[in-house]
Amino acid sequence: MDLKEKAALVTGATSGIGKEIAKALLTEGAKVAVNYRSDDQKKEETERDFETLLTVAGRPSSDLLMVKADVSKPAQVQKMFAAIDKRFDSLDLLVNNAGIQSETPSHELETGQVEKEIAVNLTGPILCCCEALKRFLKKPRPHGSIVNVSSVHEEVPKPGFLPYSVSKGGLRNLTRTLALEYADKNIRVNAVGPGTVDTNMNSKLSDPKVRKETQRNIPLKRIVQAKEVARSVLFLASDAARNITGQTLFMDGGLSLY
Ligand code: NAD
Structure with a gap:
């Protein structure tokens, strides 16, 4: 790919999908800003792993x-x-990956929980897009790329996960609106829409019964791996996708077809 010496920011990049995206970018020769929320063991491990790389x-x-x-x-x-x-x-390049998810019947939701999930999953990406766009536009020849890590649930409702579904639905229009607004400035904005990925967010998958049942419900019968999401992000960020903007690339084993 053509990401050598490009500078990228990946949010929420000390675990799961974000860590794989940051690793893939570093491997391709990019300079990477790895965003993390708190000083913890994951931050230490990520820093050590990437310094070694x-x-x-x-x-x-x-x-x-x-x-x-x-x-x-x-x-x-x-x-x-x-x-x-x-x-x-x-x-x-900006990759908006940070996200949180919680399960609560919608009629039992509390305001604080709703506000927090929307703030991290939607307001955060909006704030980061605005800051990144300022920098893309400031270049002598403006250019840049944004990839939002959305979800199959920007398309398919997820009962019991209202703030999550709503925030990912919002990401869809964030992607499409900015893509149209900045296309003539050589700035592309796309998203990936993973289905079920093997990460902390899906810790239930460590139960063999849940895993089997989950796989059975996916048309391609495969749980997505974080590395596979990272490869799609790299594709959308690279010149190989120079004609692609405003799109969500679903990698969901066919879940969004139901
Ligand atoms: P994860 O929990 O490993 O990663 C989420 C990351 O976001 C963590 O590193 C966390 O510290 C960070 N984060 C949370 N709140 C933050 C904040 N306020 N500021 C900065 N960072 C913050 O889970 P993951 O599966 O790797 O999730 C990454 C993204 O992928 C999320 O946006 C998620 O919605 C999306 N996604 C995940 C799946 C899945 O099945 N795991 C499916 C579709 C989409």
């Missing part, structure tokens, strides 16, 4: 920037982008 490839450790921010907090998002400005010359 750079050392083995003979690249400077400055190609990796670990940057702390809660993406739902405007002041923290601004600080995160300021840190990226300081380290990298420019920004070429």
Whole structure:
């Protein structure tokens, strides 16, 4: 791919899908800002893994920037982008990956839970898109790419997960609106829509019965792997997808066809 020396930000990138996306970008030669929410073991492990990857490839450790921010907090998002400005010359790619999910019957939802989920899954990506767009437009020849990590549930309702379904539905129009608004500035905005992926978010899959039943309900009978999502993000971010904007690439084993 053609991502060598491009600068990217991946949000929520110390676990699951985000970590695989950041790893794939680093492997392709990109400089990566890895966003994380809190200083914990996952952050330490990710930093160690990625530093090793750079050392083995003979690249400077400055190609990796670990940057702390809660993406739902405007002041923290601004600080995160300021840190990226300081380290990298420019920004070429934003991957909005951070997300949370909770299950509650809709009539039992509390305001705080709704606000939090929408803030992380939808307001966060909007704030990050606005900051990234400013940087894409500031270049002598404006260009850039955004990939939102959405879900099959931007298309297929998920009963019991109202704030999640609503926020992913919102991401669909975030993707499409920005794609149209900035197409003439050489900025592309797309999304990936994974189905069921083997990550912490789906910890129920560690129960063999649940796993079997889940697989049975997927047309292709496969649970998606985080690495596979990462490959699709790389494709959408690269010039191989230069004619693609405003689209969600579903990788759901056919779930969205039901
Ligand atoms: P995950 O829980 O491993 O990853 C989510 C990441 O987001 C974590 O690293 C977490 O720390 C981070 N995060 C949460 N709140 C944050 C905040 N306020 N600020 C910054 N970071 C924050 O789960 P995952 O499956 O890797 O999820 C990644 C994305 O993929 C999410 O947007 C999720 O909705 C989407 N997705 C997951 C699945 C699945 O089946 N696992 C399916 C479709 C879509």
